[in-house]
Amino acid sequence: MIIQSVLVILGIFVFYQLILRLARRYWKFPAPSFIGKFLDSKQRKVMQPPEKIISRSGIDKGMTVLEIGCGSGAFTTDVARAIGNKGILSALDIEIKMLKQVASKLNRIENKDIKNVKLVQASAYTLPFSKESFDIVYMVAVFQEIPNKEKALKEINRVLKNNGILSISEFIVDPDYPLKSTTIKMVQRTGFNLNIVSGNFFNYTITFGKNKV
Numbered sequence: 001m002i003i004q005s006v007l008v009i010l011g012i013f014v015f016y017q018l019i020l021r022l023a024r025r026y027w028k029f030p031a032p033s034f035i036g037k038f039l040d041s042k043q044r045k046v047m048q049p050p051e052k053i054i055s056r057s058g059i060d061k062g063m064t065v066l067e068i069g070c071g072s073g074a075f076t077t078d079v080a081r082a083i084g085n086k087g088i089l090s091a092l093d094i095e096i097k098m099l100k101q102v103a104s105k106l107n108r109i110e111n112k113d114i115k116n117v118k119l120v121q122a123s124a125y126t127l128p129f130s131k132e133s134f135d136i137v138y139m140v141a142v143f144q145e146i147p148n149k150e151k152a153l154k155e156i157n158r159v160l161k162n163n164g165i166l167s168i169s170e171f172i173v174d175p176d177y178p179l180k181s182t183t184i185k186m187v188q189r190t191g192f193n194l195n196i197v198s199g200n201f202f203n204y205t206i207t208f209g210k211n212k213v
């Protein structure tokens, strides 16, 4: 009985992945805001714990950080606390409905201590910041959603400080999930240096160092 149940769950997962992956190959669009609840759910955090994203990305106290594609804010509050009051987190998304979900999360009583987050509606192609503004730019389950990756990477390169870090995290449940090698190839092509690869096949983070392009 247990084996049958596991096989059924596995079958549903594989079917879901095949259909969605096929659709996403030809049809690129930002994740719809109704998935915000899933993205910020407890179950998701078991699969992709915020503290792991923070430590693997090298996010630390006092840093100036940009989160591209913050979605409903699954990582925003934890990162804001990790950088502390002397740090600043710009949480950016192209979708206003996602940003509204982050705003209402920040308004909850338990998050009233957080005062260092700026919400920004913009595209990764035109980041509304001056050059060399950030210590770290991070993206979780976002990079593959951006059709013109080279354009976005050039913008990221511009806004990163000279010793800045780009951190890209992916997890297998995302229908856009790419292999580590795919992510590394794409990012290196635009002139970033590979720093650290951490995590596993299902859930990984890769950091890159800024290089002049």
Ligand SMILES: C[S@@+](CC[C@H](N)C(=O)[O-])C[C@H]1O[C@@H](n2cnc3c(N)ncnc32)[C@H](O)[C@@H]1O
Pocket (backbone or CB within 6 Å): 029, 030, 031, 039, 040, 068, 069, 070, 071, 072, 073, 074, 075, 092, 093, 094, 095, 098, 122, 123, 124, 125, 139, 140, 141, 142, 145, 146
């Ligand atoms: C799958 S969601 C992930 C959200 C969040 N990072 C998380 O892991 O919960 C991808 C997010 O990237 C945003 N996004 C997609 N393309 C974008 C772009 N070109 N510029 C900025 N944000 C973008 C979407 O609106 C969406 O909120």
